[in-house]
Amino acid sequence: MKAKAETRGSGDSKIHQLASKIFAMIEQRVSYTLDSTLETVDSAEQAASRIATEAGFDDDEVMRIAMAVREAAVNAVLHGNAYDPGKKVSLAFEQTGDKLVITIKDQGKGLDPDKIPDPLAPENLLKTSGRGIFLIRSFMDEVVISATQTGTEIKLVKHVHGPSEGVKEASQ
Amino acid sequence: MSMKTSTRQVDGVTIVDCSGRITLGEGSVILKDVVRELLSKGQKKILLNLGDVNYIDSSGIGELVSAFTTVRNQGGELKLLNLTKKVHDLLQITKLYTVFDVKDDEAGAVKSFS
Numbered sequence: 521m522k523a524k525a526e527t528r529g530s531g532d533s534k535i536h537q538l539a540s541k542i543f544a545m546i547e548q549r550v551s552y553t554l555d556s557t558l559e560t561v562d563s564a565e566q567a568a569s570r571i572a573t574e575a576g577f578d579d580d581e582v583m584r585i586a587m588a589v590r591e592a593a594v595n596a597v598l599h600g601n602a603y604d605p606g607k608k609v610s611l612a613f614e615q616t617g618d619k620l621v622i623t624i625k626d627q628g629k630g631l632d633p634d635k636i637p638d639p640l641a642p643e644n645l646l647k648t649s650g651r652g653i654f655l656i657r658s659f660m661d662e663v664v665i666s667a668t669q670t671g672t673e674i675k676l677v678k679h680v681h682g683p684s685e686g687v688k689e690a691s692q
Numbered sequence: 693m694s695m696k697t698s699t700r701q702v703d704g705v706t707i708v709d710c711s712g713r714i715t716l717g718e719g720s721v722i723l724k725d726v727v728r729e730l731l732s733k734g735q736k737k738i739l740l741n742l743g744d745v746n747y748i749d750s751s752g753i754g755e756l757v758s759a760f761t762t763v764r765n766q767g768g769e770l771k772l773l774n775l776t777k778k779v780h781d782l783l784q785i786t787k788l789y790t791v792f793d794v795k796d797d798e799a800g801a802v803k804s805f806s
Contacts, residue, residue: 558717583778591750594716640787646761648754651786655750658785 551612556601556626564593564611568622571613575620576680584659585620585678591652592624592674600626600672619661622676630667695719695745697726705737705802706730707773711744714752723752727759727770736768737805741798743774748782760792769793773801 552567554560568589572582593609601607607627614621637644639651657663662677695712708726713719730738740759748756756772763770771793775783783789795801 561716587749590715594749594751598716645787645791646757648758649750651750651753654786655782 548615549612551610554609554611556597556603556605556607556609558597560597560609561590561593564609564624565590567611567613571615572620572678575615577620577678581678585622585676588656588659588676589622589624591656592622592676595631595652595674596624596626596628596672599631600628602628619677619679622678623673624676625671625673627671630669631665631672632667633665695722697722699726699730702798702802705739705805706735707739707741707798707802709741709744713747713749714745714755715747715749716751720751720755723755723759727762731763731766731768736763736766738763738768738770739773739795739798739801739805740770741773742776742779744776745779746776748779753782753786753788756792757788769805771795771801771804773798 550571552563554563565586569582569586572585577585589611593611596609597603601609604627610623610625612623614623633653636653637647637650639645639647639654644650653663653665656674656676660676661679662675664675664677666673666675695710695714695718697711698709700707700709708730710723714723727738730736738759740756760770773795775794775796780789780794783792783794793804795804
């Protein structure tokens with residue numbers, strides 16, 4: 521994928537820029553260990569926004585990714601760790617090829633995703649909570665929730681559609 | 693930017709001009725307090741102007757729902773005015789767009805209160 525994009529990029533600055541962004545994404549990983557506070561929620565959102573921008577997502581996609589991360593961080597801080605100062609939230613961003621993988625893990629009792637009521641059901645529409653996971657699923661390409669008795673891990677995946685398409689074109 | 697509000701009266705309707713972010717924590721608390729205070733003063737016709745609200749999260753959505761039902765349960769009406777595209781889209785995907793009475797013209801919105 522890499523070589524083909526580079527060949528095409530030499531004659532097309534836009535494709536070249538996109539390809540450069542893909543190269544920048546390859547095998548990069550950054551992780552944070554954060555306190556169970558509201559500041560963590562804001563920090564996670566800001567980090568997601570910055571990293572998604574650097575990864576080449578457009579403004580709308582950056583907003584969706586940042587919001588999904590914010591919602592996952594809210595779940596970790598509030599529902600998982602319940603603001604317990606002795607418990608931490610792990611946040612990791614991994615850029616591999618054409619996708620951004622974000623993992624958020626708490627040290628709570630473990631969330632059972634099957635027990636989350638459907639927020640779109642008529643009887644739940646006027647509930648004041650319970651939309652976080654739904655929004656995360658709406659905004660990300662893949663969402664995997666793994667819960668154990670020692671915490672919940674949520675993995676969010678978003679593909680960089682724009683650059684992927686450019687590379688696809690280049691390979692034809 | 694955190695959330696800020698200011699209120700004004702137009703023909704018996706209280707318009708709450710909101711700006712910033714309605715999110716978990718301060719933003720949601722401010723909205724809750726404003727609505728609670730208006731109700732305590734008997735002001736039950738409330739128009740939330742969200743024209744300068746550029747971000748809202750699930751907690752903020754929850755707070756809007758809470759405000760809506762609280763006002764309605766006290767015999768009042770709460771409507772939304774001037775949604776930004778982001779907020780509009782969020783209310784669409786959460787199926788709340790048809791639950792709220794959403795307006796895009798202030799004068800018309802004020803007249804719509806019974």
